Amino acid sequence: MTEPAYLDYNATTPIAPEVVDAMLPYLREHYGNPSSGHLYGKRAAEGILRARGEVADLIGADADEILFTGCATEANNLAIRGVARALRDKGRHVITSAVEHPSVTMPFKRLEEEGWAVTELPVDEFGQVRPADLQQALRPDTTLVSVMHANNEVGTIQPVTELARIAHAHGALFHTDAAQSAGKISVVVDDLGVDLLTLAGHKFYAPKGVGALYVRSGTPILPLLAGAGHERGLRPGTENTPHIIAIGAAARLSREGLQRHAVHLIRLRDRLHRRLAEVIPELVLNGHPEARLPNTLNVSFPKVSGAALLEAAAADVAASTGSACHTEGDTPSGVLGAMGATAAQARGAVRLSIGIMTSEDDVDRAAAGLVTACSNV
Structure with a gap:
């Protein structure tokens, strides 16, 4: 496996x-x-x-x-x-x-x-x-x-x-x-x-x-x-x-590869977003659409718990619902609450963050796994 x-x-x-x-x-x-x-x-x-x-x-x-x-x-x-x-x-x-x-x-x-x-x-x-x-x-x-x-x-x-x-x-x-x-x-x-x-x-x-x-x-x-x-x-x-x-x-x-890595991160982040949004039109982007990190995609899935979604998709993607330093569980993010997100939006949020070692295959596999899990949870 x-x-x-x-x-x-x-x-x-x-x-x-x-x-x-x-x-x-x-x-x-x-x-x-x-x-x-x-x-x-x-x-x-x-x-x-x-x-x-x-x-x-x-x-x-x-x-x-x-x-x-x-x-x-x-x-x-x-x-x-x-x-x-x-x-x-x-x-x-x-x-x-x-x-x-x-x-x-x-x-x-x-x-x-x-x-x-x-x-x-x-x-x-x-x-x-x-x-x-x-x-x-x-x-x-x-x-x-x-x-x-x-x-x-x-x-x-x-x-x-x-x-x-x-x-x-x-x-x-x-x-x-x-x-x-x-x-x-x-x-x-x-x-x-x-x-x-x-x-x-x-x-x-x-x-x-x-x-x-x-x-x-x-x-x-x-x-x-x-x-x-x-x-x-x-x-x-x-x-x-x-x-x-x-x-x-x-x-x-990091200093030597900063610009090159940023191009790679943005390309894969946006590819992942497109793959998800094409199948799940109700998907909501959390955070600023432009003034944000090149590697970070935080999205809320409709009518589902982010924690349950990640558990169902665990064979295909390892991600989180928020900070690893917060208490684990299905508790909605305090950051999203401070941003005025609805309870359902906060509960359905997933943080997907990529790195310089991430590949297109990783992104495509993760997107497919999340889409399948979203329809089954």
Whole structure:
């Protein structure tokens, strides 16, 4: 029996073969502690330095503005709670959006429990924050705004450049979670105008267990953990050298193939949409029709549960109804609810996300399996 077509790249990606090759010497030969002064430590430290530069090049940053973390969740927590704590004497009002990943919403909830005032911005029917809503929400004591770059469920890209400009005009810092966008579309920190930006290695063909946080030079931020002076004293703990090497290699591959990969992703995403819509005219596209990730197709099937549909089509396609970090089950997506989707639309939603290793055969097989399942469930 052949394995189903993998269309869950927004949950995680396979590790690129070139990334595995880059990691292996640091698992076998270059095992020294990067903080050690001898040859073994220096070799590891040199590898980390190269990787820091490669990640910086992906987003147009300086190498010393990149901090390595264990994952995007850690990076988001460090950005949000670290900045809020550093600026707590200036103000205790922070702002986020209604469609964030749990690794953003939960740190804001923690801040709220600790006495901060939190404003959650609504979104329009496409999942975008309205700049006018941010303008209205800002207060003299606002210190931080955090709005994701691209949504992990529907793929909608936020107007981050405009949002950051508005925040800065009111004296607030701006953080964006770019876990889903980095490696798929151009992400340049100066173009976006952000002060902090989160990356997740396993979303662009590096292993799970490594992330990065861009912190613009001069940004006030405090560490969450106490320890030694690793990562400018903001993330103590011996560096995970093989995984850092991996995210560096993945960043280089993503930067070099960005335009070519985007063409491939859009072509297959749109082919998949056509295959489904031709047979199921009631199919509803969720998210922005244009300002969205090139690899993400979130659609609602009529008169069916998305979870039941995927279970019925499991032999042909591996996908999800939403974020892998939300509670599993047949619970409608909170993102779609924030967008104003009906209960039936939210319940019938399926997220289909493709990658650079996806083929036309994968797309066609997945579409056929979903169409058959839709008529049988």
